[in-house]
Amino acid sequence: MNSPHTAQSFDMPPPAPDEPASPRWPLWAVYIAGVVLGATVLVAALGPAYGETPTLAAASVAAFGAFGLACTWLLNRIPYFVRVPPSTSGMALLWGGFAAIGFAMPANTAIGGHFAARGDPSAWLMFAPLTEEPVKALGIVVVLLLAANRARTALDGLVVGSFVGLGFEVVEDIVQSINNAINDHPPGQRDNLGSLAVDVVHEVLRRSWTGHIVITGITGFAIAHALTTRGRTGVQRWSVAAGLMLLAVSGHLLWNSHRFGVFYVLGQFGILALYLWLIRVGREQEARIYLPYLHYAAPSLVDPAEVVSMRSGRARRRARKASAHPARRARERHRAIADLAVAISGGNRDASDRAVEALRHAAG
Template identity: 30%
Template structure:
């Protein structure tokens, strides 16, 4: 891995050869990872075969529901890193680790640790606090190992803490989907009424819709940030980087612990209002924490790549206003909306393509150390100019985000409104599931 100083620290550059190459196949870590994935696949296949044999309809419905549930999360997580998208093969590997390896290890591991708690302290303590202690300890450990596995087989692809967030979140998403399928099928078995889908639907709303917004995907993202920081920030001393990684892991453990704790379960507020209170108190803090971490990591990475474009001093490639817009997801969206307002949908599409080409060019510039990278820079420079020409023809030559007064206040109102809509939807779902 090579590194350059950018934005106040060292940033590891992406591999020009992509995520996987011939050298990867010679790595022992690659074959260990492959073996673990195959073993996890065999374990999950065995579970699904047994479930389909007994509850064919319920099992298929559970798999389909949670597979569809994963799609918007996948799209959102995969798009977190606008400047340098992660290879799909590695995203799929991270997801597979969570769904296959982490699940296969966590189910028996959690049971064993739960029994240890019961013997060391008391069965009552294990019943009350077992989920809060055992779940985070086993599950967060095996999930963060998946991010380390990605680093071992494709280290050059983890070139910013934000990459660690993306891979950690994808591991968490895979675990969340597979675990929810297991819980849904078990709910059918516990009900004891045969091959019915109603327990699956209830599980989908409880564990997917109500709990999914602040569950394993968030926990994995936070722990993944620590791994990314450990690997990337080589300008910091190793003890400091290890400390940040440990703190991030402890944060994911604490968020998971808070979510699983019996706190508020027997609180003074009952019914739908009580459930909503639990979601707010236990779910909102982790959501705000990871949102802050992601924003800071995104800003740091954007500063690095935008600086490479700014060093060209070429307004045909990127104007000052476009550079300001490119470094922020909100301003990028504002630039597209502004183009749509002034010149229509074609201009909006052209702005998005220009922004994407500028991001590709910035990444290519960071890799420009040989003939292959020079060709890549030439290619994306040509694309930027082509999209610029399209904007000029549409009468909107610059992809800028207009400076508007009250932007912060407007954003606050937007977030408040979105939170209100989410809360109303949660209230409706809780009421539909039997709360009053």
Template identity: 30%
Template sequence: MLFQPTPPSSSLPGSSAGSGAPGTSGDWHQVMSFQQPQGPTPPNATRRPVIRRVLLWSAVVSVFGLAALAMTLIVTTAVGLQAAILGMLSASLALGIVIPLFIWVDRLEAEPARLLWFAFLWGALISTLAALLLNEIGVAVLAGTGADPLVAGAVLVAPLTEEVAKGLGVLLIFLFARREFNGVTDGIVYAGIVAAGFAFVENILYLGQTFLEAGAPGLVGLFIMRCLVSPFAHPMFTVCTGLALGLVAHRRRASSAWVVLVGLACAVFLHALFNYSAVAASEYYLVLFLVVQVPLFIAFLLLLRWARNRESRLMRDALTTYGMAGWYTPAEVAMLASPGERRRARRWAGGVGGKQAEKAMEAFQDESGELAMVRKHLISGGPDPVWQAREKRILDAVTAHRRVFVPQA
């Protein structure tokens, strides 16, 4: 349910809010009924919330710090300091390709930086450590069957252990940051960032080992194959899990668990197929690359574009409802649902009121994106007082931001 305050009386040039025209604040009560939300719970007067936050952050920092120390020791022991540094520098270039793409997908309703950092560090530290341990165990178990350990490890063990380790990080965000996991796009972004962190550390190891064995020419060759030709390999796999979690983000029931399991199975299958083409069928690698990997990459890009367009459409539909209540003009809704128009609006605000107005426009856009996600939760979950209070806060915020960049009469 939407909050029922008095809609704002000013908007961008040409606004009809408050004019009494159809679809604006003059007759918004005839469009649908709204419900006054309960206020937020009063703050805890004790020091316990602070203590809990300190303990939680201390635990998180400790876990990631120990994992970083362990991975540093593993990498430098395996390839040496020089090769590790060269591998890290080379692998960092792939991050410059992968991370911006997911940030682009996430632009309309950006995720909190703390969760993106958590996703990256989970992939780079926790997932890699878990995968190294589980891969060793899996290969040791299969060694008794007479199977080739290289092929068995790459095709049977690694896809399962690595996708489970990466998917667990996305699942933790899904479970413990549910207000920031709002659908398909969020699932894709979190999964992509987790996978980017995993691929970053994995590339350091592979590039460093290749440098030791084949020198600079080998390093350059592997860099081209892993960091330039297929930098999105791990994200392509793990996105299947994130997509599945995004599909059930608004119906978090045990009966929907099969959707997540199907997504994980798809991630494992694609990972195994990719590894098979590189290891077990290396003589047909080029053929498999053209027949399998290239179409998969094209499908991956189309998926990202679909997710972005879907988020734009959902945002437009949600904000149109608020526009009918007088909170936005049609021009504002169209602007907020289009990345290009959002950029032009920020430039317009900067020209009208300088840097302060440009920052207010950016905040107006960010808060409006969050408001659209709140609307989705209210539609799917009913009149939850927590979401209604959050809706009120955001509506107050967008009104305050608008006063900064709208020229006053």
């Protein structure tokens, strides 16, 4: 039951008209088939190798799995107002780790064999973006359309894309650590944890910060921008999306090959800077969508100056420094304001009541 004061603390906007439901089974068919078939290809390829390196394989799963958990925590902190549901991020991880890897692996193997026969075994890396990025992009589209919460900003796509890239990167690192042990050591000495230590340092510390997480996150932003942006023509939206996806593919190409000299290094920093800038743009989009709903809250509950302070992370930090309340209490209040805006936007009165109570608690 709502408390008497809560009913007068905010109003609810008129409900949005129901959108016609589209059949989802074709999307589920694509998703399930992709993950199952990709996993089958992966298991068939790695089965014999696992028999030679059981200890290294288990240790690589643990090491790169821990890296994946740390990245999951970081990625969940990118959106401020609405975080991607665990079911959605889990679907993205599975697509990246099984479907994208499983379908790209045979193509990469065939291309690698062709160039190895020509005496240039590393040349296949130039073609990896063309075998890997389309499958990851397909997964982003499918996951966004199947998501528990409909994507509302390009930031949703960036996070989903980053999770697809994370799944791809973790499984790819595990596969590479096993392959490196087999290729670099004679039979009987391949179950070598020293080899894994080198791979962890190389992949996590040197390559991960501009790897598949970042590249596929940019692709996800591009796709969600095309799907969610209003007030622009389809040509404008898809032109921006195509440009961003081209940059992501170019970043993947630079990331894979040292043939470009100084541009290899500059490209890494450039692609990371683009990713961070897109996060900032996406957070501003979030604020523009949700903050107007705070006009339904009473000024005595949320001061208009507080609404202004919610527009960006920098503005929130300035507001916390200027607040008479402890930083923790001010942070709790900002969290409650964001939750109230989201709850009102969805017409969820129970969640709005909880946010109001949290606001009153944070006010002391």
